Amino acid sequence: xxxxxxxxxxxxxxxxxxxVAVYTAGERDILALLSAKGGLTSWKRAFLVQQLSQVRAKxxxxxxxxxxxxxxxxxxxxxxxxxxxxxxxxRPTLGPGGLSKAAHPGEVTxxxxxxxxxxxEAIDEVVRSTVAQLDFATGGVGRRLxxxxxxxxxxxxxxxxxxxxALAAVSEGLTQGETIREVGKRLERKLRGEGLTSFTDAAGRxxxxxxxxxMVAMTTPxxxxxxxxxxxxxxxxxxxxKVSSTGDPCDRCxxxxxxxxxxxxxxxxxxxxxxxxxxxxxxxxxxxxLQPWTKLLHGEPEQRTAEEAAAxxxxxxxxxxxxxxxx
Numbered sequence: 001x002x003x004x005x006x007x008x009x010x011x012x013x014x015x016x017x018x019x020v021a022v023y024t025a026g027e028r029d030i031l032a033l034l035s036a037k038g039g040l041t042s043w044k045r046a047f048l049v050q051q052l053s054q055v056r057a058k059x060x061x062x063x064x065x066x067x068x069x070x071x072x073x074x075x076x077x078x079x080x081x082x083x084x085x086x087x088x089x090x091r092p093t094l095g096p097g098g099l100s101k102a103a104h105p106g107e108v109t110x111x112x113x114x115x116x117x118x119x120x121e122a123i124d125e126v127v128r129s130t131v132a133q134l135d136f137a138t139g140g141v142g143r144r145l146x147x148x149x150x151x152x153x154x155x156x157x158x159x160x161x162x163x164x165x166a167l168a169a170v171s172e173g174l175t176q177g178e179t180i181r182e183v184g185k186r187l188e189r190k191l192r193g194e195g196l197t198s199f200t201d202a203a204g205r206x207x208x209x210x211x212x213x214x215m216v217a218m219t220t221p222x223x224x225x226x227x228x229x230x231x232x233x234x235x236x237x238x239x240x241x242k243v244s245s246t247g248d249p250c251d252r253c254x255x256x257x258x259x260x261x262x263x264x265x266x267x268x269x270x271x272x273x274x275x276x277x278x279x280x281x282x283x284x285x286x287x288x289x290l291q292p293w294t295k296l297l298h299g300e301p302e303q304r305t306a307e308e309a310a311a312x313x314x315x316x317x318x319x320x321x322x323x324x325x326x327x
Contacts, residue, residue, distance in 0.1 A: 003087040009287040016217035023213035026062045066134035081228030088292040140199025240293040252280030255316040269304025
């Protein structure tokens with residue numbers, strides 16, 4: 001019977017790209033609404049109200065798509081990692097919602113129930129936190145539009161915020177002999193460039209709806225798969241994992257490719273996962289996955305000393321410094 005394998009870089013990326021495609025199209029729709037042809041000549045209050053109502057409806061649509069994506073894909077990724085570990089150890093046990101497959105036939109122990117709760121809570125938290133991140137993005141765009149409306153003076157129609165941008169685009173376009181279609185594209189670029197689909201996070205970083213969602217969507221699937229693997233490795237009392245190798249690694253991750261790591265530090269002679277993470281592995285958008293390195297598949301691990309582990313870590317940090325990726 002074939003063992004369940006970890007998801008590849010391409011497979012995890014495909015999951016993320018599904019959400020990226022939805023939000024990228026949504027951002028384009030929002031910009032198109034704000035630069036609609038009718039807005040170039042008609043700036044009545046009724047038009048603006050309808051325009052912003054359509055934008056908010058699109059933001060609500062994106063929120064729903066984000067919840068659906070997280071609620072389906074993230075539990076699937078987590079549970080797949082559980083199966084990867086169970087197959088690699090030959091010790092299948094409870095899944096988040098099922099009874100023991102083999103470890104305790106006909107019997108459920110308190111430890112089993114405790115692990116069911118741990119996995120279920122972990123999955124719920126991953127979904128909740130991801131939905132919160134996506135809601136933060138769409139909410140940030142909504143707040144930016146509200147601020148722009150509020151910025152209009154009492155003697156100025158609220159539509160002037162957009163009207164001024166439209167007139168500037170039209171004026172510049174006509175002087176260059178552009179068509180109305182080309183003028184519309186110019187206005188869309190102007191709105192994007194001036195932050196009408198952007199927001200600022202708590203650290204003061206400026207994001208667009210598209211690039212923030214891309215960061216979340218390309219990071220969360222891998223994080224979820226790794227979390228499922230780590231929790232299940234703890235459940236079956238295994239400690240070593242191997243870092244995957246990708247076809248196009250970034251400079252921060254190249255030294256870690258193919259290395260064995262100790263998840264808890266319990267296996268002497270191997271760098272810890274936390275040391276690898278602190279030195280750059282699994283940064284946002286990182287494409288490296290982990291796979292279990294178990295006694296069933298590989299036998300007892302090579303005996304190494306703490307000094308050998310320290311030397312390996314020092315060599316990796318030195319290589320990263322040579323690449324200019326670590327201060």
